Amino acid sequence: MQLRELAAFLNTELRLADIKDYPNAVNGLQVENLGEVSRVAVAVDACEYILRAAVEQGADLLIVHHGLFWSGLQPVTGALYRKLKIALEADLAVYSAHLPLDAHPTLGNNALLCDALGLPPEREPFLDLGWKASLKISREELSDRLARAVGGRVHVAPGGAGTIRSVGVVTGGAGGEVFKAAQAGVDAFVSGEGPHWSYTAAEECGIDLFYGGHYATETFGVKALGALLESRYGLPWQFIDHPTGL
Template identity: 40%
Template sequence: MAVALQTLVAEAERYLASAKIHDYCPNGLQVEGRAQVRRIVSGVTASQALLDAAVEADADLILVHHGYFWKGENPCITGMKRRRLSTLLSHDISLLAFHLPLDVHPEVGNNVQLARLLDITVEGPLDPTDARVVGLLGSLPEPLSPRDFARRVHEALGREPLLVEGEQMIRRVGWCTGGGQGYIDQAIAAGVDLFISGEASEQTFHSARENGISFIAAGHHATERYGVQALGDYLARRFAVEHLFIDCPNPV
């Protein structure tokens, strides 16, 4: 079956409530392709590798978490950007991108999906006083040592995480996928035993060590593979179209 592109885009925007979220890039349809969608290819980032794979898979629409046109970037269509846009336009493929709306959604969001994968019970926002903080707070069904939890992350994500090991058992957990390491201060204030993010900054080590908590950096790409898959599956069910997730490996 096929669905009109604009119908699919409108439903994705409604479902994610994307118009209500202030972001660093345009959310929604970033590049317009053919009018009908039969096959969606999803991936984390609209890299050239994903675009080429989507062309090979005969996609009508590419759905991603990391799209184009970020605030502050050079707006000129040259080099890498020209090649990417040329691929989309020459094959009449649409690009649909959702950044923060796909981090915060309570069903298909990256943070909720990571919690399900790691068996963390979501208890609420990491910082209920600040809606700009997109991380979550939760707990484990039973306490684990930092190394045991790091092994769980490794098994679930297929990538060995960076671990700053604290002394206490892990019960309460705060997390923010992707580049959310800067929220470690909110996690410490919330009284967690462990904070998880995708990336780490130099000062993250010192914050964790000096405040007596554990910290795991599990990979920006690795922690954000699951929201876009869940959204793609939702749209495929909603409109009876095909959906294929393509993972283009990224060690960061």
Template identity: 40%
Template sequence: MTTKQLDSYFRSFLDIDGFLRTDDSLNGLQVDNDGRNITKVAFAVDACFESITLAAQRGVGMLFVHHGLFWGKPAPITGIMRERLQVLLSHNIALYAVHLPLDQHPVVGNNAGLADLLGLEQREPFGDYHQHKIGYKGILPKPISIDEAVKRISFMGRPPLGVYPFGTKEIRSVAIVSGGAAMEAFQAIDEQVDLYITGEMSHSVYHYAVEGALNMIAGGHYSTEVWGVRRVMEKLANEYNLEVEFLDIPTGL
């Protein structure tokens, strides 16, 4: 497939145009190739030098990431940025990035993936971000403990950044916004959910969670955002005769 064909494919189910005014990320094709067909696509959370170099070593034609290179304003092609782009261009690798549209997607998104791991039912959009709700909330079929919730959402068995058991021991309702969404805990308190899951905790939120009797899990920015790229990878592999690979580069954060 060409980059134009892959771009059309990804746009067919990811609402890239719907986030043009609200997402700082330059969603879509960030770096093109020379027009040749792509037979292998690698998927990673971050477009860093390590993921780009690994993609080059694995002989891929496109790297699909959640966090791309360009965010809201022109970036000078110097230093680290130049080194990253040099590897992409010298190995003819296209770079494709999808940020908030991948968080929000109800099937292949990061938050949908976490909700599936928990088995959430009666799902509703949750987490207002510039008039978009990018997360989900729902009800568990049976109450679980916060430790059980941690087990269900942990990627590769890696421990979360933090577990904050400030609420009920029997959890029935859960709200989820992956990544750096600590402040959405205030919405979780207002909507009286039992557990809020995100990637990172904030000092500004801590005492409100205590006083609002809100359980929280800071699962890690990286670990809560592997699910979307992996689901897009699986969808692409199932629908087209392309080789795919997930590049696991955890930050511990």
């Protein structure tokens, strides 16, 4: 496959031009190669470990959620130099999709975590990027479902009554939006991580707050993109796991 064709398809599918993001997210093709793609690797973070692993696996396209340029304009030294050197010497292209991947209605981290939690398909937009749905469930059962979905520990701030009838989901680091979540009328707010004060804020707002981990809640979207490229173009793909525990 031609890299430019794949990148154009992803840009359109993820609506990069329509979804605002942090300026340094630099969504889309961040590093190009000589033009050919035969194997895809997907991962959450474009860190040095991931780039080396992608090269070792023979990938010529790496798709990530968190790209290379979060620090903005900077000298090409240190870790940035090493990462670019890895990619350029191995002819590895790097494509990044941050908030557009969070927000996608079927391929996005938020939608797929909702699916994994067993939320019904009748959902409403929630806090710009996420989704909310009605679901009668206990606090304990929702915590168990989240733990199974992310494959790890869940931290719960039990600020609500424990009987949940509506759930809002925003993956990643959205926990600081607990006040907005409460104002949106949900009984439970599921995210990846948040600030220290969000625990007591949940108590004071009267909602149950669930943290499944920033990394763990954002593995869904890149895996979905890998599967999509395989089904559409026949490209083999592999997820490279490098969990942070955060």
